[in-house]
Amino acid sequence: MNFTSTQVRDSSTRRMVPLRYVLTPIAIISVAILILILATVLAPKPAKKDQVFKAPLVEVMPLEYQDITFRIASQGSVVPRTETRLVSEVSGLITQVAEHFLVGGFFRKGEVLLSIDDISYKVALQQARSRLETAEASLIEEQARVEQAEDEWLLTGKSLKDAPVMALRIPNLKKAKAELAAARANVAEAEVKLARTKIVAPYDAMLKAKKVDIGQYVTTGSELATTFAVDYAEVRLPVKQKDIEFLNLPRINQGAGQGLSVELYYQLAGKTYRWPGVITRYEGVVDSASRVHYVVAQLDDPYNVLDADSRDEIRVGTFVKASIQGRQISGVVAIPRSALHGADQVYLAGDDNALSMQKINILRSDLDYVYTRDKLDTGLRLVLTNLDAAVEGMALRIFGEENERLARDESAVSPAQNSQASF
Incomplete structure (x- = not known):
C-alpha cells in the first residue's frame, strides 16, 4: 500500500511545468506587439497631395479646304486593239516563209509572211489575158460590122431609127461588149488570186500563233497564222x-x-x-x-x-x-483615315483645346484619305491621335504647344536658378 502512494507522488511531480516557461513567450510576443503599435503610431505620415488630372497629349493638323483632282x-x-486569224484564199504548196515567221516575230505592214506556189495562178492569169485580147478583137470586129450595116441601111434612103435591131447587128454588138467585160473580170480575178499567193501583214503586226510551215500544202480556208496589231x-x-x-x-x-x-x-x-x-x-x-x-x-x-x-x-x-x-472638285478637306473614328466621326480641337466630336458626310475615300465638303470651322484643328476614352468637351494638350509651354517654363526657372547660384 505504501509502495503505491510513492509511485503516484513521483508521477505528479513529473507532470508539473514551471510557470516561467509559459509566461516568458507570452511576454515576449506582447512586447513585440506593443513595439509594433508604437512604431506605427509614432511614424511620420506622408504628406497629402492634391490629385491632378493630366489632359491627354494629342497631335493635330489644321483643316484646309483645297481643290482636289481625284484619281x-x-x-x-x-x-x-486588233487580232487577226490569217487564212489562205488559194490552194497550193508553201514554197517560202519569212525568216522571222515565228511566234513573237514582228512584221511591218505589207511585208510578206509566206508564199504559196503560184505557177498555176500565173497560167490562169495568162489564159485570162488571152481571152481578154480575143474579146477585144471580137468587139472591134463587131463594131466594124455594125458600121457597115448602118451604111447599107442608109443606102435604102431610110432613117436609122426605122432600121430593125437585127439589121444593125445591135444584139451582136452588146454580146461582144459583154464578153469583153467578162474577160476583164476574169483577168482581175486571176490577178487577185495570184496576189493572194503572197500572205502579207495587214498592219504593223506581231505573230501570235504559227499554224503552217514551208513545204506544207494548204487549201482554201486553211488557217495560217494569228497576228495582232502593235x-x-x-x-x-x-x-x-x-x-x-x-x-x-x-x-x-x-x-x-x-x-x-x-x-x-x-x-x-x-x-x-x-x-x-x-x-x-x-x-x-x-x-x-x-x-x-x-x-x-x-x-x-x-x-x-x-x-x-x-x-x-x-x-x-x-x-x-x-x-x-x-x-x-473645289472646297474639299482631305482627312487621314487614321483620324476617322467609326464610320464618319472625327475629333476636333478648338482654341480652348477642348475636344469636339463631329460627324461628317464623306464625299469619297481612298486607301489613305477620306474627303468631305462639309463646312467645318477652320478655327478647329483635326485631332490625329487616337483617344481610348474620348468625351465631348474634355481638355487636351496639343503636341507642339506642350513643347512650347515646357520651353517657356524652363526659361522662366533658369534665371532664378542662376541668381541663387550667384548668391
Whole structure:
C-alpha cells in the first residue's frame, strides 16, 4: 500500500511545468506587439497631395479646304486593239516563209509572211489575158460590122431609127461588149488570186500563233497564222458606279474620250513600271453581273518598235493597275483615315483645346484619305491621335504647344536658378 502512494507522488511531480516557461513567450510576443503599435503610431505620415488630372497629349493638323483632282483606281489586262486569224484564199504548196515567221516575230505592214506556189495562178492569169485580147478583137470586129450595116441601111434612103435591131447587128454588138467585160473580170480575178499567193501583214503586226510551215500544202480556208496589231494596245478598265460621277466621260455620240489621261503601272521584282495612256471611249453599258461600267484606255506602241525610244515595253496579256484622271472638285478637306473614328466621326480641337466630336458626310475615300465638303470651322484643328476614352468637351494638350509651354517654363526657372547660384 505504501509502495503505491510513492509511485503516484513521483508521477505528479513529473507532470508539473514551471510557470516561467509559459509566461516568458507570452511576454515576449506582447512586447513585440506593443513595439509594433508604437512604431506605427509614432511614424511620420506622408504628406497629402492634391490629385491632378493630366489632359491627354494629342497631335493635330489644321483643316484646309483645297481643290482636289481625284484619281480613280482600276485594273485590267493589256489586249491588242486588233487580232487577226490569217487564212489562205488559194490552194497550193508553201514554197517560202519569212525568216522571222515565228511566234513573237514582228512584221511591218505589207511585208510578206509566206508564199504559196503560184505557177498555176500565173497560167490562169495568162489564159485570162488571152481571152481578154480575143474579146477585144471580137468587139472591134463587131463594131466594124455594125458600121457597115448602118451604111447599107442608109443606102435604102431610110432613117436609122426605122432600121430593125437585127439589121444593125445591135444584139451582136452588146454580146461582144459583154464578153469583153467578162474577160476583164476574169483577168482581175486571176490577178487577185495570184496576189493572194503572197500572205502579207495587214498592219504593223506581231505573230501570235504559227499554224503552217514551208513545204506544207494548204487549201482554201486553211488557217495560217494569228497576228495582232502593235501600233497601240487597249486596256478595258472597270469603274464602280460610285466613281463614275468623278470622271468626265463623253456621251456615246461624242466619240473619243476628250483626252482623259490614265497611268498604267505594275510592279515586278521590286520595281514599278509605268506607261501613260488615254481613255478613248466609254462603253456605256453597265455589267449586269458586277454592276460596273467599263472604259477603254489606249496605249500607243506598247512594244516600243515604231518609235524606238528609251521607255520600257509592255506586253500583251500583262495585268496592270490604272490610275484614271478624274474631275477637279473645289472646297474639299482631305482627312487621314487614321483620324476617322467609326464610320464618319472625327475629333476636333478648338482654341480652348477642348475636344469636339463631329460627324461628317464623306464625299469619297481612298486607301489613305477620306474627303468631305462639309463646312467645318477652320478655327478647329483635326485631332490625329487616337483617344481610348474620348468625351465631348474634355481638355487636351496639343503636341507642339506642350513643347512650347515646357520651353517657356524652363526659361522662366533658369534665371532664378542662376541668381541663387550667384548668391
